[in-house]
Amino acid sequence: xxxxxxxxxxxxxxxxxxxxxxxxxxxxxxxxxxxxxxxxxxxxxxxxxxxxxxxxxxxxxxxxxxxxxxxxxxxxxxxxxxxxxxxxxxxxxxxxxxxxxxxxxxxxxxxxxxxxxxxxxxxxxxxxxxxxxxxxxxxxxxxxxxxxxxxxxxxxxxxxxxxxxxxxxxxxxxxxxxxxxxxxxxxxxxxxxxxxxxxxxxxxxxxxxxxxxxx
Numbered sequence: 001x002x003x004x005x006x007x008x009x010x011x012x013x014x015x016x017x018x019x020x021x022x023x024x025x026x027x028x029x030x031x032x033x034x035x036x037x038x039x040x041x042x043x044x045x046x047x048x049x050x051x052x053x054x055x056x057x058x059x060x061x062x063x064x065x066x067x068x069x070x071x072x073x074x075x076x077x078x079x080x081x082x083x084x085x086x087x088x089x090x091x092x093x094x095x096x097x098x099x100x101x102x103x104x105x106x107x108x109x110x111x112x113x114x115x116x117x118x119x120x121x122x123x124x125x126x127x128x129x130x131x132x133x134x135x136x137x138x139x140x141x142x143x144x145x146x147x148x149x150x151x152x153x154x155x156x157x158x159x160x161x162x163x164x165x166x167x168x169x170x171x172x173x174x175x176x177x178x179x180x181x182x183x184x185x186x187x188x189x190x191x192x193x194x195x196x197x198x199x200x201x202x203x204x205x206x207x208x209x210x211x212x213x214x215x
Contacts, residue, residue, distance in 0.1 A: 020084040055142035152187040
């Protein structure tokens with residue numbers, strides 16, 4: 001038994017030194033230790049992005065878990081010409097989009113109560129004097145982002161919040177760069193209009209007075 005444990009520790013250490021592409025090759029060969037290392041590397045970056053998309057940490061954790069399960073289940077579909085991050089994040093964002101759609105479907109069945117609960121939560125966030133300004137801004141974004149389509153929301157988070165280049169966002173979503181730019185343009189326009197309407201205190205005075213959108 002001690003020899004077996006030592007052997008496994010050595011194998012784990014070996015995978016820890018590998019590049020992502022090598023991990024994916026190990027994954028395709030069915031090595032669960034390669035999967036363990038991939039989970040260790042990718043869980044936190046995935047959780048950060050998905051949490052920003054969904055605005056709910058528990059839902060984000062569930063999405064990341066399902067993502068890694070699907071990575072394992074679909075390991076035979078991976079092509080070494082693809083960047084591992086792109087392939088994994090595409091799976092994660094697709095699941096996040098499905099989660100948003102499912103959430104909105106549930107909300108349509110009880111819109112009044114859910115809207116009241118959401119607004120009460122926002123008001124509580126504002127009353128809490130210990131909240132950091134960045135958290136308040138994040139909460140406002142989540143409220144305003146309810147008016148975006150699922151893909152607009154994902155594109156905005158990946159491009160504007162995460163700072164990923166348009167070509168990478170296009171690869172993650174499996175679409176053209178022009179489609180990414182179109183989603184981003186529309187997301188910015190809608191968010192600006194909603195910000196001006198709901199939170200004019202965050203808009204410069206000269207833009208408020210003129211009624212022009214935030215730039």
